[in-house]
């Protein structure tokens with residue numbers, strides 16, 4: 001069992017945009033114990049719609065454990081008998097950390113789109129405050145997939161003496177046009193929903209239709225053609241019947257894949273805030289290490305950590321080439337880096353799925369004592 005906790009930071013926080021919050025709340029969970037040497041902490045950074053609950057259960061009645069429970073726990077690849085694992089909901093999120101749906105003390109209402117623009121840099125710097133609060137003065141590793149991988153890379157750049165290992169999966173040093181385009185369609189679905197109300201919707205309302213459509217569309221990008229074919233193919237769901245049987249001439253759900261996507265959209269609106277979706281997708285779009293530092297090599301110049309990048313062959317959102325480029329650039333910059341590419345047809349969200357191959361790689365990377373050897377296991 002695990003209990004979420006709140007870190008209340010009361011010192012002002014200046015965003016990259018220059019906007020300032022007088023403080024913020026960050027919800028987090030920890031697993032395992034910080035050892036006496038304080039050198040066994042691992043930070044887990046979640047992806048776009050993840051949260052602080054990456055492992056364990058809040059109660060015996062929980063239908064599901066945390067989102068990376070198969071990877072993190074006693075005796076698992078990220079072994080909480082050995083490591084002290086921390087995971088926090090990101091700044092701008094909607095699962096307990098301050099974000100657009102939080103109440104602005106100055107107005108007594110939700111910030112909405114008056115919330116400061118959030119960047120990956122802001123997420124990392126706010127996490128650092130949490131770690132300072134927890135008494136963590138170095139990280140054995142930072143681990144993250146997708147947006148979590150962006151944060152992990154930036155951790156090694158911003159706090160080079162603090163981070164010993166970086167494990168970034170299914171990620172990118174900057175999104176390509178296609179990924180930005182998908183995010184923009186999602187944002188438009190939200191903003192064109194009249195219930196968005198310029199971002200000022202009530203807590204119990206909001207652009208639920210737009211948010212569901214945004215998630216349905218995005219969810220397709222998290223899978224792959226092959227995995228959708230395997231899961232659903234052209235299988236039909238008989239929901240539209242007439243006195244004479246099935247009516248194929250309707251726009252109700254007919255195919256299982258439609259049912260699946262509608263389910264994904266509906267379950268998303270029950271757990272996610274539309275404005276947070278706008279902010280976090282924007283943070284993803286703006287992340288561009290080469291632009292921020294002049295070149296990717298220059299971005300990685302301060303890195304001290306050993307880095308392992310893991311790409312997945314069927315990831316068409318942050319494709320293997322983008323993951324490989326991170327490792328290659330680190331090597332060109334004289335850093336200790338490796339790249340592993342896992343052959344799978346399960347798409348971008350492969351990093352979230354059970355995979356003994358991934359477990360072996362993660363455990364090996366975290367537990368090896370000696371320096372990491374260059375190993376292109378493609």
Ligand SMILES: CC(=O)SCCNC(=O)CCNC(=O)[C@H](O)C(C)(C)COP(=O)(O)OP(=O)(O)OC[C@H]1O[C@@H](n2cnc3c(N)ncnc32)[C@H](O)[C@@H]1OP(=O)(O)O
Nearest residue numbers: 046047048049050051067145256257259260263349352353
């Ligand atoms: C990185 C993070 O921070 S993670 C936190 C964010 N979480 C996510 O992004 C998860 C969203 N992504 C997913 O669910 C992705 O599909 C995956 C790839 C990660 C999960 O894949 P799988 O475990 O294979 O689950 P699958 O794709 O089959 O979907 C499962 C859900 O769809 C439902 N479902 C499956 N088929 C159908 C169907 N034909 N009609 C309706 N619903 C369906 C299942 O009942 C299940 O519901 P549940 O989640 O409430 O239990």
Ligand SMILES: N[C@@H](CCO)C(=O)O
Nearest residue numbers: 047048049050146222
């Ligand atoms: N499906 C995951 C990964 C997206 O990159 C999420 O929604 O957080």
